[in-house]
Amino acid sequence: xxxxSILVLSxxxxxxxxxxxxxxxxQVTFWGLQAQMPSLQPIIxxxxxENPDIDVSPSGYGxxxxxxxxxxxASSKSLPDLWFTWGGSLGSFYVENGLTLDLTKTAKDxxxxxxxxxxxxxxxxxxxxxxxxxxxxxxxxxxxxKSMLAKLKLNPPATFDQLESELKVLKAxxxxxxxxxxxxxxxxxxxxxxxxxxxxxxxxxxxxxxxxASWNDPAVVQAFQKLKEWxxxxxxxxxxxxxDPTEAESQFYQGKCAFIIEGNWMDSALIQNSxxxxxxxxxxFPTDQKPVRMSSFAEMFQIxxxxxxxxxxxxxxLARFMTSAEVINTDVDNYGAPATLGVNxxxxxxxxxxxxxxxxxxxxxxxxxxxxxxxxxRLFEAQDKVALGxxxxxxxxxELQNAADAFKQK
Amino acid sequence: xxxRTLKPWFFLLPALVIYLFDIVGPxxxxxxxxxxxxxxxxxxxxxxxFSNYAYLLLNDTVFLHALKNxxxxxxxxxxxxxxxxxxxxxxxxQKLAGRVFFRGMFYFPYVLSGIVVAMMWRWLYNPTQGFIxxxxxxxxxxAWALPWLADPRLALAAVFIAAVWQGVGQPMxxxxxxxxxxxxxxxxxATLDGVRPLQSLWHITLPLLRxxxxxxxxxxxxxxxxxxxxxxxxxxxxxxxxxxxxxxxMYYQTFRxxxxxxxxxxxxxxxxxxxxxVIPYLYFTMKRTNA
Numbered sequence: 005x006x007x008x009s010i011l012v013l014s015x016x017x018x019x020x021x022x023x024x025x026x027x028x029x030x031q032v033t034f035w036g037l038q039a040q041m042p043s044l045q046p047i048i049x050x051x052x053x054e055n056p057d058i059d060v061s062p063s064g065y066g067x068x069x070x071x072x073x074x075x076x077x078a079s080s081k082s083l084p085d086l087w088f089t090w091g092g093s094l095g096s097f098y099v100e101n102g103l104t105l106d107l108t109k110t111a112k113d114x115x116x117x118x119x120x121x122x123x124x125x126x127x128x129x130x131x132x133x134x135x136x137x138x139x140x141x142x143x144x145x146x147x148x149x150k151s152m153l154a155k156l157k158l159n160p161p162a163t164f165d166q167l168e169s170e171l172k173v174l175k176a177x178x179x180x181x182x183x184x185x186x187x188x189x190x191x192x193x194x195x196x197x198x199x200x201x202x203x204x205x206x207x208x209x210x211x212x213x214x215x216x217a218s219w220n221d222p223a224v225v226q227a228f229q230k231l232k233e234w235x236x237x238x239x240x241x242x243x244x245x246x247x248d249p250t251e252a253e254s255q256f257y258q259g260k261c262a263f264i265i266e267g268n269w270m271d272s273a274l275i276q277n278s279x280x281x282x283x284x285x286x287x288x289f290p291t292d293q294k295p296v297r298m299s300s301f302a303e304m305f306q307i308x309x310x311x312x313x314x315x316x317x318x319x320x321x322l323a324r325f326m327t328s329a330e331v332i333n334t335d336v337d338n339y340g341a342p343a344t345l346g347v348n349x350x351x352x353x354x355x356x357x358x359x360x361x362x363x364x365x366x367x368x369x370x371x372x373x374x375x376x377x378x379x380x381x382r383l384f385e386a387q388d389k390v391a392l393g394x395x396x397x398x399x400x401x402x403e404l405q406n407a408a409d410a411f412k413q414k
Numbered sequence: 415x416x417x418r419t420l421k422p423w424f425f426l427l428p429a430l431v432i433y434l435f436d437i438v439g440p441x442x443x444x445x446x447x448x449x450x451x452x453x454x455x456x457x458x459x460x461x462x463x464f465s466n467y468a469y470l471l472l473n474d475t476v477f478l479h480a481l482k483n484x485x486x487x488x489x490x491x492x493x494x495x496x497x498x499x500x501x502x503x504x505x506x507x508q509k510l511a512g513r514v515f516f517r518g519m520f521y522f523p524y525v526l527s528g529i530v531v532a533m534m535w536r537w538l539y540n541p542t543q544g545f546i547x548x549x550x551x552x553x554x555x556x557a558w559a560l561p562w563l564a565d566p567r568l569a570l571a572a573v574f575i576a577a578v579w580q581g582v583g584q585p586m587x588x589x590x591x592x593x594x595x596x597x598x599x600x601x602x603x604a605t606l607d608g609v610r611p612l613q614s615l616w617h618i619t620l621p622l623l624r625x626x627x628x629x630x631x632x633x634x635x636x637x638x639x640x641x642x643x644x645x646x647x648x649x650x651x652x653x654x655x656x657x658x659x660x661x662x663x664m665y666y667q668t669f670r671x672x673x674x675x676x677x678x679x680x681x682x683x684x685x686x687x688x689x690x691x692v693i694p695y696l697y698f699t700m701k702r703t704n705a
Binding site for chain 1 (some may be wrong): 453454541542562564566649650652669670
């Protein structure tokens with residue numbers, strides 16, 4: 005009986021000690037993209053080994069679910085300590101409402117200008133405040149299987165006319181020329197914005213995104229006319245307006261689609277799908293403008309500005325660790341396109357460095373981050389309705405301007 | 415005597431407290447928010463009165479279409495799901511070999527989550543790799559292999575078929591339970607009088623299933639007004655907002671656009687429409703109970 009009592013007491017004391025030790029650790033909750041977790045989880049595990057006083061609880065979400073989960077969390081005051089987000093109107097919401105930690109002084113003290121690509125730092129800056137730790141600097145290009153073009157004796161198109169003629173050849177040879185899925189709108193938007201860049205030119209395109217130029221413009225009409233024309237010619241997968249982007253990508257991986265607009269994470273995606281990135285080429289969408297600008301955006305980690313200082317410091321330490329050159333170089337093949345300077349080029353990701361270099365020659369912010377979300381949603385609706393023949397391109401342009409006006413009035 | 419009067423309230427109190435805090439309180443707060451313009455996190459809210467409701471009825475490009483979709487969904491649910499459930503219940507109430515297996519088979523989809531059902535049916539409907547179009551092409555009906563979820567004329571019906579597959583189980587079980595309460599002697603007497611099966615269904619089964627039918631209809635209508643997950647997962651409200659329903663549009667307004675006031679106004683629109691069913695239902699059941 006006495007021995008039993010001593011045993012029970014010992015177990016209780018051990019339990020209390022364990023809980024006390026656990027309680028002394030700083031708990032950091034982190035929300036990221038599910039697709040990035042295979043690359044980030046080992047980094048988080050290394051971080052916790054090096055920082056035994058910090059415990060990280062990561063959660064992975066899909067691309068659209070994380071946008072909604074963060075908004076729900078913001079409304080219910082349950083944001084995690086650290087979260088992944090994109091720039092533009094997707095990330096600025098949290099900054100505008102005082103939910104993020106201002107990192108401007110930290111960036112200056114820690115010399116971020118020498119650590120991160122300045123373009124990425126600029127894209128993480130809202131209202132003059134640096135509000136995120138730069139993670140990826142994404143640049144969009146047109147990917148294609150090299151063997152498919154070689155078989156049809158085609159070269160990456162350098163002009164818009166050349167692109168159009170190649171789309172025709174691809175279609176005639178039983179290939180779906182353009183691999184896009186419009187279920188959420190943003191995948192097809194990557195093509196629409198390039199058409200707008202082609203017809204409107206860089207300056208007007210930038211003003212359109214800033215809502216300082218009218219969307220009811222002939223250039224916008226022409227862009228939608230071209231979208232409609234390509235849809236009618238069957239250049240998109242069957243039923244593409246309802247296709248999930250992952251379904252469209254799956255058709256590309258199976259060699260059924262020729263061209264797809266993706267970012268410099270594509271090499272990682274190809275590897276994850278057991279494909280060799282060296283078998284795929286990339287070209288800048290031929291907008292016939294000078295310079296040919298590429299769509300780009302930053303991905304960042306934002307820190308909860310309303311949590312306690314210990315958690316904020318731990319979250320910042322984690323974010324800096326996840327974006328440090330030393331850590332990235334240990335798994336550069338799977339990391340994607342880092343915003344960090346001084347990172348080794350990946351032999352398995354041949355497109356990352358060339359695309360990251362191109363962004364300095366000319367870029368524009370991707371449309372669904374440049375525009376307010378209500379206007380972006382109307383653009384997605386317009387894409388579908390023009391492709392389905394429910395709206396004329398002229399009506400699409402008018403509706404977009406109506407959406408812009410309604411937002412400005414709000 | 416006083417204690418006797420208060421006693422039932424003491425027993426009700428725990429459930430009542432939970433109900434007030436978890437349902438009534440948040441519902442009233444949502445009603446309050448529907449009169450404001452607010453993004454969900456800003457410290458100040460702007461009082462706008464009935465402007466959010468007026469905006470939905472007069473200016474919102476999706477609300478009325480979403481309301482129409484909800485009404486179509488409700489009518490479809492009442493006609494198709496309840497009829498189908500009743501037919502299945504009548505068949506499975508017979509002494510058939512494998513009756514238990516078939517009851518489980520038809521009930522099984524109901525226990526799956528809406529997201530799982532949506533993912534299954536998305537792949538079934540896939541225009542180039544889906545089973546449905548593959549089967550149609552295999553039997554020589556390739557012309558019928560349509561982009562089911564991409565055609566605004568078909569998309570809502572296509573999602574509804576998935577919802578019927580999932581939703582028929584629960585009303586079927588309720589009808590089965592109701593059928594068990596019908597005395598066998600009524601059918602025996604009818605048989606002796608030479609009544610045909612259809613007459614037996616019309617004059618005995620359906621009248622004696624009346625109370626079960628009212629429960630099934632009321633729950634089906636209320637569920638149809640709340641439909642969300644299967645639509646959002648299958649089409650995201652597209653193509654071109656054609657399959658938006660009130661709940662999905664409320665979600666977009668509230669969590670995508672941060673228009674909390676507008677989203678709250680939509681949610682109370684759903685409540686008001688549902689009350690048109692719930693209040694007569696409650697009146698009827700209370701009247702029957704008191705009688």
